[in-house]
Amino acid sequence: MKKMKSLVATILLLLFGINSFSQNTEFSKSNNGLIYSDNTVKQLKFIVDSLNLKFKVCEFDKIYLSKPQAKAHYVSLEDTLVKEAKKDIEANISFDDFIKKYIQTEVDKDLVIIKFKYKNYKKKEVVELSSLEFNDNHGYEFNFYENLEIYDESLKGKWVFRYHEKSEYSKESIDAFYFTEDFTQQPIPERYARMIQYSDCMVDTTAHVFYEKAEKGGVRFSNKEPLKSKNFIDYINKATNRPEYNTEFNEESYQIFSEKYKLWDSLRLKRVDSLRVIDEKFDVLLGKAVQEVLKKGGSNDELEEYVALYYSPKTALELKRNRIVIGGCSQDNSPRIHAVNIAKLAAETINWEIFLRSHLDIMNDRFDRVSDGSYAWGRRKTYIKELEVLDINVLDLLLGISLRVENPSKNHYYGSIGRIGRALSETEKANEIETKMLEMIVDNQLDDYNRILMYYLFLNYNHNLENEEKQTVNKKKLIEAVNKLPEYLVTKIVEE
16 A cells, blocks of 8 residues: 555656646756756866867768659549559559549659668668658658669659558558659768768767667556665655655645655755765665666666765766666656756766767657657757857757768767757857858758758747747748749748
8 A cells, every 4th residue: 555655646746746846947957057067067068179179180081972862743543443543553654644544643743752761660671762741741651661672773754652452441542653763862062061070070979878778667667676776765765754645636635745745855865965974774775776776777766866976976877878768648758857867977977978969869859758749849948058058069060960861870860850940049159050051951062852951940940939020030031042942842832
């Protein structure tokens, strides 16, 4: 029963704690207004200075290639004449003859198709052919798992299709791309390739935040609770008089418990400090708990906080890197809290490789969740100022992880266009970043895919600006830039 009450209390804190304990800021901040202390910032700046100097003298000898791209028309037909259309497509009927014969066909012309190759979660090779998306038109995506070599051959004047048999849930249908040109790639211009290289210089491509065998856990997962770790936490809770949730659940009883809990938590560490001074048992129990979780796993935030304070920050970082927190829902902020704790410990222990990757994960909100409704996104901040104060060339770093290439360095960090756009809206170098994004949109030496990514980056950036007058001015600048794109792209954007 006692264990059940403790579980109920924990769930209540997760459900209601968002508003109760973090009303104004997502994470606690230092006196400097950042989530990292002045001393930590000073130490990290020293590393950044060294990396910047290294980058300046580093020779640039890698040619980055764009993702393979080709133009194609899309057709879709359902319910009637589908089998006949399939036979014609397999016989490689011409596009013009097809739309003349099947007048009821849905047609979308002059699309840009991007070819992606990757392994899915089952480690199976996949070729994905996706058209560029334009807001309300979410594009078309074909995934193939067999005979993948044919998609490296010439496709000009040929069809790639999907056929769906009739079922109790859907009509018989076929949809296809008709390629008007072959897939091609082009080198990324050196001025942008340097951005990609800079991002690889800053974000160590050999590093991973989590260890390969890290265990997954979260509020919807049953985590093991090692005995010695439990003994230590129970010892702390009893000695500091942690309140228990002992009554039947309702809003009033929760509020009473919440007030008691907040008071206890505000005094907790002072009481723990005193406890450690007067009781030798403290270090003995903590040491046994640490050795147990290092060997068997099963660590948690509660134990790791005490490990960082009273045992070793490096050991606490090791424990955190050995477990991946999965969010239970949109409102569950625990994956982000886990990440910021990793970033803080990595910064404190001068582990630059883990620090920057973890901070970028927070900025890009790169976490697993059981569900992730957009209504929860607004509360999550981007923390670009923490990077700017370190004297990182934030413009090159963020544009470098926004560009997409076919041959990146292994473990290259890719950013989220939506999240980076939002982060850039808080930059101190707004004019510089606006100019650069617009230049990239109009640059016909840059491939279509990356030009459109820059278009969406600018859209997200501008949407998140608080100054409405500036938003209006920027919309006009963006329209001018869009009109310098190829006609087949301008048409798609204008149609919105």
